Amino acid sequence: MSRIGKLPITLPAGVEVSVAGTTVTVKGKKGxxxxxxxxxxxxxxxxxxxxxTRPTDQKRHRSLHGLYRxxxxxxVHGVSEGFKTxxxxxxxxxxxxxxxxxxxxxxxxxxxxxxxxxKEITVTTTAEKGQNPKVIMESCDKxxxxxxxxxxxxxxxxxxxxxxxxxxxxxxxxxxAGKAAGK
Numbered sequence: 001m002s003r004i005g006k007l008p009i010t011l012p013a014g015v016e017v018s019v020a021g022t023t024v025t026v027k028g029k030k031g032x033x034x035x036x037x038x039x040x041x042x043x044x045x046x047x048x049x050x051x052x053t054r055p056t057d058q059k060r061h062r063s064l065h066g067l068y069r070x071x072x073x074x075x076v077h078g079v080s081e082g083f084k085t086x087x088x089x090x091x092x093x094x095x096x097x098x099x100x101x102x103x104x105x106x107x108x109x110x111x112x113x114x115x116x117x118x119k120e121i122t123v124t125t126t127a128e129k130g131q132n133p134k135v136i137m138e139s140c141d142k143x144x145x146x147x148x149x150x151x152x153x154x155x156x157x158x159x160x161x162x163x164x165x166x167x168x169x170x171x172x173x174x175x176x177a178g179k180a181a182g183k
Contacts, residue, residue, distance in 0.1 A: 005054065005065035012080045015076055015080050017050050023037070024072055028076075030078065030080065030081070031120070031140040033078060033140060038068070040054065041061070050072060050076070052068050053065075078142055084137070084138045085168070087168055089133045090132050090158065090166075091156075094164075096133045096134070103117060108156070120141055120144055121139045121144065123135065134169065161175070161176055
């Protein structure tokens with residue numbers, strides 16, 4: 001039995017889960033999320049708990065069992081508390097600002113990069129003196145916020161020699177030694 005899949009998901013106050021055919025819908029104070037699930041996997045909602053069950057012990061069913069339980073747990077956490085991602089821009093002259101859903105990044109290119117964010121994500125930018133500029137994103141959808149954060153990071157990945165680029169707050173970069181001095 002899957003160790004993750006067999007754990008029941010406890011629903012916090014104010015969160016509703018409904019199952020219609022092969023679609024699971026989770027509603028909460030932060031929003032509404034839906035997830036299509038495989039027809040073989042069954043989702044039961046009772047007594048403030050969500051349980052995911054599988055029909056057999058086939059390898060495919062075992063892998064989907066844990067997957068869908070984790071996806072539903074992330075949806076429940078997202079609509080009740082939400083997810084937050086912080087990224088910092090390390091480098092001289094790197095700046096970030098936002099106007100609504102448009103994120104404007106100055107990353108050392110000849111032009112500023114304009115990045116349009118989905119409406120499900122709220123973004124704030126901070127630039128304090130003596131600190132690196134930060135981009136803070138919040139959303140109820142963990143998959144979406146992770147994909148957007150990865151896309152923003154891909155605009156200027158941290159390089160291993162000086163550490164310049166866009167990195168997640170708290171991320172430890174593997175640094176390389178520079179060129180050795182000549183004789």
